[in-house]
Amino acid sequence: MKPRLRFAPSPTGYLHIGGARTALFNWLYARRHGGTFVLRIEDTDQERSTPESLQAILDGLTWLGIDWDEGPGKGGGHGPYFQMKKLGRYTELAEQLIATGWAYRDYSTEAELSDARKAFAAEKGLKDGDDLRSAGFKFTSPWRDKTEQLDRPALIRFKMPKRDGRFGFDDLVLNRIEKPYDDFDDFVILRSDGVPLYNFGCVVDDHDMAISHVARGQEHINSTFPQLMLYEAFGWTPPQFAHIPLIFAQDNSKLSKRKHPEADVMRHKGNGILPNALINFIARLGWSHGNEELFTRDELIAKFDFEHVGKSQGVWNPSKLVATNKHWIKTTEPLQVAMQLLPFLQAAGAPDAVVDAKLELGVKAFAERSASLVEMAEKLRNYYSHGITIDGAAAAKHLTPEGKVLLGKARDEFAKLTEWTTAAIDPLMKTVAEANATKPGAVAQPVRVAATGGTESPGIGVTLELLGREETFHRIDAALR
RNA sequence: GGCCCUGUCGUCUAGUGGCCUAGGACGGAGCCCUCUCACGGCUUAAACCCGGGUUCGAAUCCCGGCAGGGUCACCA
Numbered sequence: 001m002k003p004r005l006r007f008a009p010s011p012t013g014y015l016h017i018g019g020a021r022t023a024l025f026n027w028l029y030a031r032r033h034g035g036t037f038v039l040r041i042e043d044t045d046q047e048r049s050t051p052e053s054l055q056a057i058l059d060g061l062t063w064l065g066i067d068w069d070e071g072p073g074k075g076g077g078h079g080p081y082f083q084m085k086k087l088g089r090y091t092e093l094a095e096q097l098i099a100t101g102w103a104y105r106d107y108s109t110e111a112e113l114s115d116a117r118k119a120f121a122a123e124k125g126l127k128d129g130d131d132l133r134s135a136g137f138k139f140t141s142p143w144r145d146k147t148e149q150l151d152r153p154a155l156i157r158f159k160m161p162k163r164d165g166r167f168g169f170d171d172l173v174l175n176r177i178e179k180p181y182d183d184f185d186d187f188v189i190l191r192s193d194g195v196p197l198y199n200f201g202c203v204v205d206d207h208d209m210a211i212s213h214v215a216r217g218q219e220h221i222n223s224t225f226p227q228l229m230l231y232e233a234f235g236w237t238p239p240q241f242a243h244i245p246l247i248f249a250q251d252n253s254k255l256s257k258r259k260h261p262e263a264d265v266m267r268h269k270g271n272g273i274l275p276n277a278l279i280n281f282i283a284r285l286g287w288s289h290g291n292e293e294l295f296t297r298d299e300l301i302a303k304f305d306f307e308h309v310g311k312s313q314g315v316w317n318p319s320k321l322v323a324t325n326k327h328w329i330k331t332t333e334p335l336q337v338a339m340q341l342l343p344f345l346q347a348a349g350a351p352d353a354v355v356d357a358k359l360e361l362g363v364k365a366f367a368e369r370s371a372s373l374v375e376m377a378e379k380l381r382n383y384y385s386h387g388i389t390i391d392g393a394a395a396a397k398h399l400t401p402e403g404k405v406l407l408g409k410a411r412d413e414f415a416k417l418t419e420w421t422t423a424a425i426d427p428l429m430k431t432v433a434e435a436n437a438t439k440p441g442a443v444a445q446p447v448r449v450a451a452t453g454g455t456e457s458p459g460i461g462v463t464l465e466l467l468g469r470e471e472t473f474h475r476i477d478a479a480l481r
Numbered sequence: 482g483g484c485c486c487u488g489u490c491g492u493c494u495a496g497u498g499g500c501c502u503a504g505g506a507c508g509g510a511g512c513c514c515u516c517u518c519a520c521g522g523c524u525u526a527a528a529c530c531c532g533g534g535u536u537c538g539a540a541u542c543c544c545g546g547c548a549g550g551g552u553c554a555c556c557a
Contacts (some may be wrong), residue, residue, distance in 0.1 A: 002549080202557090221486065310494075
């Protein structure tokens with residue numbers, strides 16, 4: 001049996017880093033075992049769900065290269081993949097549960113629930129604002145054992161069996177987890193407007209979609225128990241669960257959309273992080289493979305397993321993300337990098353830049369000196385402008401009278417060149433230096449400052465090749481003036 | 482508060498009873514390479530939460546503490 005896994009976001013905001021990692025783990029497992037990866041949209045929270053959020057999530061997954069076999073835009077034989085499109089199915093199954101004695105209609109009003117809370121508070125001597133849950137409040141509906149039907153809306157509750165002892169499941173990362181039966185109230189499965197609640201919709205869909213493995217955040221551990229009861233009530237076999245640890249921000253609080261901008265996947269795109277670098281980084285945050293740190297997408301697919309997913313929460317480490325990004329900028333095909341770099345370069349002030357031999361050369365020259373595409377674009381833009389503003393301190397240090405003499409001599413050598421390449425230009429630093437009894441650096445720095453306006457750049461050869469013969473002479477002549 | 486999960490360098494982690502005088506990576510410090518900046522190479526500081534057991538032997542198993550986290554909605 002080929003495994004079927006899913007990612008089931010609710011479209012209530014952008015794609016969160018934690019969600020992305022959950023999606024990634026499910027996707028990796030499916031890909032590794034030749035299974036199917038399903039994308040399901042849990043849009044039953046009509047208050048918060050928006051089309052924009054849905055699009056943002058789709059965009060985020062697409063950018064990361066996490067593709068789905070079934071779901072929005074793909075179809076598939078287990079749809080609908082939007083929960084709001086299968087309301088009838090939930091109603092039908094909820095009725096089935098009532099018929100089999102596993103659920104009941106609850107006509108309690110908000111007022112009655114509120115009265116119950118107040119009565120509990122009074123009995124315990126609690127003040128306003130005290131947390132009722134902490135004090136052990138449980139709501140027992142008076143409708144639990146009634147079968148009469150009233151002519152007003154009712155919600156449907158699952159009837160937790162009164163049993164002693166404990167129940168649980170074998171988690172793929174946490175191993176055995178159990179809880180006492182009496183830990184659970186009769187939970188709502190269908191709201192009075194006919195829309196299912198999370199636990200119910202989730203179980204129905206995972207069953208309908210023949211999901212075999214569910215990897216999700218550890219915040220879902222406790223909801224696994226009511227879900228297990230639902231599986232029992234329906235006589236269905238539950239999937240295998242893998243609860244993965246949460247991601248925390250550097251301030252040691254849960255990575256949240258509100259407080260932590262880095263929680264937004266697309267923000268990293270804007271920051272010039274390569275999708276493969278982000279994938280590598282979040283995969284390693286919570287999963288390991290011996291001492292290995294760097295993985296291509298294919299290596300991840302070949303090596304991922306739930307056994308090596310850690311049990312404890314991880315902290316977001318921006319500097320390691322940057323280091324990972326540096327690595328992939330250096331090792332990815334220059335052409336690939338160039339294509340992703342282009343929009344950044346255009347935005348940085350080189351609107352006419354295109355993906356061509358020059359840009360590829362630029363990527364090669366700057367791959368080792370850029371932490372991100374943003375940084376690379378920033379450095380490369382000067383190679384796309386006509387003329388350059390020379391930094392004052394750099395000029396003062398290197399465009400001295402002596403420096404200008406050497407710059408002039410270098411210019412003379414450049415003028416003799418029949419081909420304008422790195423290999424042809426580089427040796428000239430030494431040539432000029434030896435002819436003038438000095439070091440190559442004494443020649444290279446004035447050239448560098450004249451050509452780039454600053455004291456830092458790749459080797460003189462590539463730098464000038466990148467600039468082009470004409471622009472190089474233009475800038476040198478301007479500096480010599 | 483009840484229940485549940487977790488606890489190795491600052492951070493991510495390797496480690497599944499002897500290979501551990503605890504390894505790697507990021508970050509830090511230093512050195513080398515060098516036409517600048519980088520890259521790279523080398524060196525270095527830095528951790529098994531605490532206390533009891535079990536065992537010839539424990540980071541690894543058990544118990545207790547402590548700490549961190551999750552969850553207890555007609556949200557997901």
